[in-house]
Amino acid sequence: MQELDEVRFLVGGAQGTGLETAAQVLTTAYAVQGYRVCSFREYYSNIKGRHSYIGVRVNSEAQPAAPRASYHIIAAIDAESVFMHLDDAGKDTLFLYNADLESRRLGELPAIEEETKKYVGETLAGTGYGESLGEAICYIKEVKGARLVPLSFNKVLSEFAESRGIKVFAARRYANTILIAAIALMTGLGLDKLQRGFERRFANRPRVLEDNMALAAIVAKELEQYKNMVPIRRPKRKPRRLIVLSGNDAVAMGKVVAGMRFQSYYPITPAQDESFMLESIENLETSQGQLGGVVVLQTEDEIAAITAAIGAALAGARAATATSGPGFDLMVEALGWAGINEVPVVITLYQRGGPSTGLPTRGQQADLLDALFASHGEFPRIVIASGDHEEAFRDAVLAFNLAERYQTPVIHVLDKFIANSIVTMEPPTPESFEIDRGALVENPDKDYKRFSLEHPISPRVFLGTPGTIVWYTGDEHNEIGHISEDKVNRRLMYEKRMKKLEIAAREIPEEERAILYGDGGDFLLIGWGSVKGAAIEALKVLRDQQGLNGAYLHIRMMEPFPARYVSKVIEEYGVNRVIDVENNYTGQLARVVAMNTGHIVWKRVLKWTGRPIYVDELVHAVPRVLGGEKEVEVLEYGI
Amino acid sequence: MASRPEVFDSGEWIDWCPGCGNFGIVTALRKALAELGLEPHQVVIVSGIGCSGKTPHFIDAYGVHTLHGRAIPFATGIKLANPDLTVIVSGGDGDLLGIGAGHFVALGRRNLDITVMIHDNQVYGLTKGQASPTLPYGVKTKALPKPNLQDPVNPLMLALASGYTFVARAFSMDVEHLKKIIMEAVKHPGAAVIDILQPCVTYNDVYTTQWYREHIYYLDKEPGWDPVVRKDDERAEKLSKAMIKAMEWGERVPVGILYKDETKTTLEERIEKRIPSYRKAPPARQRIEVQGRPIINKRYFEEIFKRYLVEVED
Numbered sequence: 001m002q003e004l005d006e007v008r009f010l011v012g013g014a015q016g017t018g019l020e021t022a023a024q025v026l027t028t029a030y031a032v033q034g035y036r037v038c039s040f041r042e043y044y045s046n047i048k049g050r051h052s053y054i055g056v057r058v059n060s061e062a063q064p065a066a067p068r069a070s071y072h073i074i075a076a077i078d079a080e081s082v083f084m085h086l087d088d089a090g091k092d093t094l095f096l097y098n099a100d101l102e103s104r105r106l107g108e109l110p111a112i113e114e115e116t117k118k119y120v121g122e123t124l125a126g127t128g129y130g131e132s133l134g135e136a137i138c139y140i141k142e143v144k145g146a147r148l149v150p151l152s153f154n155k156v157l158s159e160f161a162e163s164r165g166i167k168v169f170a171a172r173r174y175a176n177t178i179l180i181a182a183i184a185l186m187t188g189l190g191l192d193k194l195q196r197g198f199e200r201r202f203a204n205r206p207r208v209l210e211d212n213m214a215l216a217a218i219v220a221k222e223l224e225q226y227k228n229m230v231p232i233r234r235p236k237r238k239p240r241r242l243i244v245l246s247g248n249d250a251v252a253m254g255k256v257v258a259g260m261r262f263q264s265y266y267p268i269t270p271a272q273d274e275s276f277m278l279e280s281i282e283n284l285e286t287s288q289g290q291l292g293g294v295v296v297l298q299t300e301d302e303i304a305a306i307t308a309a310i311g312a313a314l315a316g317a318r319a320a321t322a323t324s325g326p327g328f329d330l331m332v333e334a335l336g337w338a339g340i341n342e343v344p345v346v347i348t349l350y351q352r353g354g355p356s357t358g359l360p361t362r363g364q365q366a367d368l369l370d371a372l373f374a375s376h377g378e379f380p381r382i383v384i385a386s387g388d389h390e391e392a393f394r395d396a397v398l399a400f401n402l403a404e405r406y407q408t409p410v411i412h413v414l415d416k417f418i419a420n421s422i423v424t425m426e427p428p429t430p431e432s433f434e435i436d437r438g439a440l441v442e443n444p445d446k447d448y449k450r451f452s453l454e455h456p457i458s459p460r461v462f463l464g465t466p467g468t469i470v471w472y473t474g475d476e477h478n479e480i481g482h483i484s485e486d487k488v489n490r491r492l493m494y495e496k497r498m499k500k501l502e503i504a505a506r507e508i509p510e511e512e513r514a515i516l517y518g519d520g521g522d523f524l525l526i527g528w529g530s531v532k533g534a535a536i537e538a539l540k541v542l543r544d545q546q547g548l549n550g551a552y553l554h555i556r557m558m559e560p561f562p563a564r565y566v567s568k569v570i571e572e573y574g575v576n577r578v579i580d581v582e583n584n585y586t587g588q589l590a591r592v593v594a595m596n597t598g599h600i601v602w603k604r605v606l607k608w609t610g611r612p613i614y615v616d617e618l619v620h621a622v623p624r625v626l627g628g629e630k631e632v633e634v635l636e637y638g639i
Numbered sequence: 640m641a642s643r644p645e646v647f648d649s650g651e652w653i654d655w656c657p658g659c660g661n662f663g664i665v666t667a668l669r670k671a672l673a674e675l676g677l678e679p680h681q682v683v684i685v686s687g688i689g690c691s692g693k694t695p696h697f698i699d700a701y702g703v704h705t706l707h708g709r710a711i712p713f714a715t716g717i718k719l720a721n722p723d724l725t726v727i728v729s730g731g732d733g734d735l736l737g738i739g740a741g742h743f744v745a746l747g748r749r750n751l752d753i754t755v756m757i758h759d760n761q762v763y764g765l766t767k768g769q770a771s772p773t774l775p776y777g778v779k780t781k782a783l784p785k786p787n788l789q790d791p792v793n794p795l796m797l798a799l800a801s802g803y804t805f806v807a808r809a810f811s812m813d814v815e816h817l818k819k820i821i822m823e824a825v826k827h828p829g830a831a832v833i834d835i836l837q838p839c840v841t842y843n844d845v846y847t848t849q850w851y852r853e854h855i856y857y858l859d860k861e862p863g864w865d866p867v868v869r870k871d872d873e874r875a876e877k878l879s880k881a882m883i884k885a886m887e888w889g890e891r892v893p894v895g896i897l898y899k900d901e902t903k904t905t906l907e908e909r910i911e912k913r914i915p916s917y918r919k920a921p922p923a924r925q926r927i928e929v930q931g932r933p934i935i936n937k938r939y940f941e942e943i944f945k946r947y948l949v950e951v952e953d
Contacts, residue, residue: 031949196952241941242949253944257935259927262720264712283914284935286942291934292925293914295719300745304712307705311685311716314703315724317922319716337706397933427948429937435928462923463701463717464724466680469642469649471696473704474688482651482696483704 003233006059007187009073010088011179012081014111016048018176019077021201023054023422025180027244029189029197031424034238036063038423040612042638045269045360050111051080053639058187060233063423065388065533069616069637072230073186074146075179079104079133080111083120084639086136091145094229095137096182099150102134116639149226153178156222160215177212181219188231191216243425247418248274250389250425251348254396255320256284256294257430260346262312262319264297264305269360270419271322271350302327306334306347313338313345314472316462318400320346325354325367332374335409339379341472342451342458342497344403344410344438348396351415351529353610362610363416365529366584368592371411372558378494380501382406383558385413387532389423391556397433402508404438406500407457413558415583417530417612444468449479453492456499505560513557514565520549523626524573526566526601527581528555528589531613535581538618548623555589563596570599579603579625583613604632611638642699644679647672649699655690660760660837660848663811665697668727668756670814671821672700675725682725685714687734689765691758694729708739711746714753721923722907725825728755733763736772736792746830747801751906754824755832757794758811760839761846768842775888781844794834795885795897799878804900805831806881808893810855812838812848816894823896829905836894851892858884858895868900 013019020041027037036059043052055071057064074089075096076082082097083106089095106112106121121131127143129135140146153175161171184194195213202209220227245253252274255263265275275296284291295312299305305321312319323331328349338345351367353359371383382402386392395412403410439459441448450470452458461468471481476493478484484493518539525535535552542548553569555562570578570593580590580601585608590601605621607613614637621633642650647669655661672682682700686692688707695702701724705713710728718726728735735743735757746753761774768782772792779786798806805827809817817835824831836855838848858864868877881898911917920926927934941948 028949032952034951200949238951238953240951242951243944243947244949245947249947253940253947256943257933257940259925259933259935261922261925261927262716264716281943284939284943286939288939290914290916291939291943292920292927293916293922295910295914295917295922297715297719299712299715300741303709304715304742304745307709307712308716308719311703311713311718312720312922313716315717315720315923317720317925318927319720319922333706334709424949427937427941430933430935430940431937433933435931435933437928462721463683463703464680464721464923466678469644469679469699469701471649471702471704473696473702474706475704481702483693 001229001231003231004072005061005233006057006064007230007232008055008057008068008071009075009183010053010055010071010085011075011077012051012053012085013077013176014048014080015043015046015050015052017077019052019054022176022180023056025197025201026056026183027422028200029184029194030058031242031244032196033189033193034235035060035232036424038064038421040067040417041420042611043361051084053081053085058232060235066537067612067614067638069614073183075182077175077179080109082133082136083109083112084116086120086123086140086144089140089144089146093144093146094149094186094226095140095146096149096151096179097137098153100152100154102132102137104133106131149182149223151178151222156218160218163218164211164214174211174215177215178219181216182223184216185220185223186226186229188228191220239426241427243427244422245389245425246273246420246422247389247392247414249277250392251322251396251414252277254393256281257433258318258397258400259435260294260318260320260400261292262295262309262317264299264308264321265323266299266302266305266327268324268327270352270416271324271327271348274322274348302330303334306331306345310334310338310343310345313343314463320348322348322350324350324352325370326357328367328370328374336375336377336379337474338409339375339381340474340476340497342407344400344407346399346403346410346412348412348414350419351413359610361416363530363612364583364608364610365415365531366588368413368528368558368588371413372592378498380406380408380498381559382408382410382504383413384410385528385556385558386418387529387554387556388418389425392418393428401434401436402504405436406504407438407460408500413529415530450481451477451479451493451496453479453496456496456503501560508557508560510562510565513562515554515556516551516569517554518551520551522548522577523550523622524569524578525550525552525581525622526555526578526589526593527552531581531583534613534615534618537615538622541615541619542622546623550622558592561592561596566593567597567599570597575599575601576603577626579605579622581605581613581618583607602631605635606632607635609636609638614638644699645673647679647699649697651696653697654693656841658840659690660811660839661690661694661758663814663817664756664758664835664837665694667814667817667821669698670818671825674818675822675825677725682727683717685710685717685726685728687730687739689731689734689763691729691731691734708734708737709742710734711739711742711755715746715749715751718751718753720921722752722918722921726753727825728753730755730757731771732757732759732761732773732794733771736794736797743797744801747798747803749906750802750804750829750903752828753830754821755830756821757832757834758837759794759834760837760843762839762842764839764842778845780842782842793885796882798832799881799885799898802830803832804829804903806898807832807896808834808836810836810851810894812851816857820896827899829903836892854890854892855894856891858893858897866896866898868902871902874900874902
């Protein structure tokens with residue numbers, strides 16, 4: 001078989017049956033070999049029983065950053081996963097399924113929603129297939145051209161149970177290991193190398209490790225004929241170390257490097273893992289002893305989460321909270337309080353599908369306008385949006401520097417697609433980052449005024465500093481912080497606050513706030529957040545496959561907005577060759593661009609199914625929109 | 640007007656109605672802070688909204704006048720970031736028991752060393768006299784168009800149920816007694832609450848200074864009254880006794896310390912158990928940089944996050 005630069009696989013099964021473990025074990029095992037991996041996870045708002053799946057890309061050259069629609073392997077742990085992923089199979093796919101389930105029927109699977117059953121059933125019926133799993137398998141083979149890998153899970157698990165002296169029902173808990181072992185075998189990852197992945201996952205449980213390896217060996221024997229069928233090339237360049245991390249982890253790591261030592265939060269998907277991670281390393285334990293401590297407080301609601309973070313920031317800590325849309329909505333009044341009181345608080349906002357509870361475990365980019373405009377009145381704020389894990393880490397540090405430099409709340413916007421994706425990254429060099437605590441006064445004299453009107457950025461003192469006293473209030477205040485309704489004070493104090501944003505706009509280079517990728521003159525994509533990965537890869541595919549040369553303008557800072565630079569780039573292309581790509585309905589970035597530059601980008605590629613934008617569907621959409629076939633192309637790939 | 644730090648007077652003109660119960664509270668608070676020997680910069684007064692919300696501006700100490708209902712979580716962040724500060728919450732009954740009731744419960748559960756003063760006048764004064772969560776059912780104060788439809792919440796019962804380890808009631812017009820209670824509350828390590836009965840001279844014509852003077856009695860003058868829990872096995876009994884006192888209202892209204900639990904650990908102590916450096920280097924006083932660079936260098940980073948790190952094999 002010809003070696004591949006990249007292998008892509010999908011594992012599917014019910015929530016709670018170990019799919020995450022499967023992705024984790026395999027990701028680690030490939031990372032140990034020096035491969036760059038990324039995995040995207042789709043799951044229901046459910047603890048156990050509903051269908052979830054993880055798409056994984058393993059690359060021998062570069063870090064993949066967006067999902068692709070074609071898989072070399074699809075491994076289905078249950079019947080649901082076969083029906084749900086019929087159309088993810090293609091002619092290059094090896095489709096592993098449990099042959100014991102061939103008589104299962106679509107209609108009798110309660111975990112598949114009625115709406116889904118309807119179109120899956122129609123797909124099968126439309127091509128002359130019935131609704132049994134056996135028929136679905138024929139569809140996958142005959143219509144989609146995939147190669148089937150039937151395996152009796154019962155047979156494998158019985159043999160495993162017998163060899164390990166455990167009951168068969170206990171052995172069933174290891175069904176996910178069948179997928180892990182099969183994928184490792186097909187991609188040419190030997191059992192010894194696979195073991196590295198299990199070792200990490202079950203570090204302190206040697207018995208479980210042995211069980212898993214025993215089962216993997218049985219699977220390898222059973223599926224011997226598929227060994228090395230999708231072999232992946234050896235990595236060209238091997239870093240010494242890699243970090244395997246989620247987007248939540250990346251932000252948490254950035255916060256620790258930035259010196260954040262207080263985080264308050266209320267549990268919400270998909271933000272909560274970040275706070276758990278911080279709590280797990282709260283002691284900052286190193287070989288030189290404890291380097292301080294991160295206080296992580298689970299509060300009674302999101303209002304308490306942000307107000308506690310503001311309180312901690314007033315006292316002098318670098319403080320933050322992390323949330324998602326519904327929680328952010330509750331924080332909005334306090335956001336204004338931080339604005340008028342010039343408090344450097346950081347809010348990490350992981351977008352999910354809205355409005356209301358919406359799609360709690362799915363992704364969307366529909367809170368951009370919310371982040372920019374939430375809260376009544378006018379006050380400066382800085383809004384940063386990260387496009388991948390690397391940016392998420394860097395921006396987490398940047399957020400605190402900007403918050404303290406300009407004494408204003410910073411909203412760091414991410415989304416579920418970044419938060420829940422697990423990728424490999426080379427360990428960062430924290431020494432290359434700056435810590436800018438802004439203007440501070442440690443020994444204030446008797447004339448010190450917290451909100452001195454001498455300069456828009458007036459030096460801060462922390463609560464408890466001897467030598468002065470400061471008041472803070474949600475009312476309009478005078479220079480020492482007392483309530484003042486005087487009209488002249490109002491005008492000047494208002495201006496003082498707002499001018500900070502003008503200073504930030506002058507000081508932060510526009511080229512860092514929007515980044516241009518590629519230099520093809522045929523078209524320009526604009527986007528933000530997790531669109532970055534799909535857009536950059538789509539440029540390459542369009543160039544290689546269709547000879548279309550484009551560029552991607554990635555907008556990273558929404559406030560202060562890089563208006564001059566974005567205008568310049570759009571004007572170079574002409575607005576008719578610019579396509580806005582977003583995971584929302586209304587084209588929120590296009591609106592922000594219009595508001596700031598006067599250029600209305602009408603050509604759009606949008607998606608609001610709650611699923612990420614796949615490279616392949618973007619590649620398909622761009623020429624259609626560019627050629628004028630459609631002004632707005634709506635995407636919906638991915639179940 | 641000039642400030643007088645020695646008596647915790649900020650010098651700001653107090654714009655409450657003449658005769659307002661809040662005057663007694665500010666006076667008692669200033670005296671308590673001075674007698675406790677605190678310096679103005681060591682103290683943070685955190686308030687919510689409304690008449691009582693203005694309290695910090697009149698005290699010569701760090702003041703944080705926050706949002707309606709949110710004084711407690713602001714104070715929580717301040718105290719956890721710098722536990723050396725003396726943090727006092729001053730809020731109205733609507734603030735702490737209505738819009739902010741969830742936070743009131745949460746502070747009790749945490750037993751963080753914060754003192755909460757409830758300005759309990761049974762009305763929303765600054766919005767012209769609506770019923771607050773402590774106004775009894777059927778009472779019609781003068782601004783209300785109709786008698787109150789809702790039952791009151793009992794602040795003391797709520798505090799006891801929530802886990803506050805110091806629960807007291809005082810009367811704002813008995814400044815000396817209130818001052819002593821505030822001093823006890825501040826000295827108490829843990830979450831302390833004082834329900835301060837306070838007349839609203841403008842909007843509450845039912846529960847007036849006169850009414851309180853006729854109905855309150857002092858627990859410390861009751862023979863044998865001992866509200867202190869000194870051992871774990873005394874808690875149930877002392878709580879029950881405190882609850883019986885907390886439910887007295889009408890003919891006789893008790894003021895004084897209802898409950899004081901000296902056995903329960905504070906949140907600061909619990910954090911210190913997990914993060915040994917916490918008291919020495921709390922979040923607000925940690926060194927986070929060395930010459931403008933993160934204190935977490937590459938080596939430390941890889942040690943702290945070692946479980947995320949993969950050594951690549953050759």
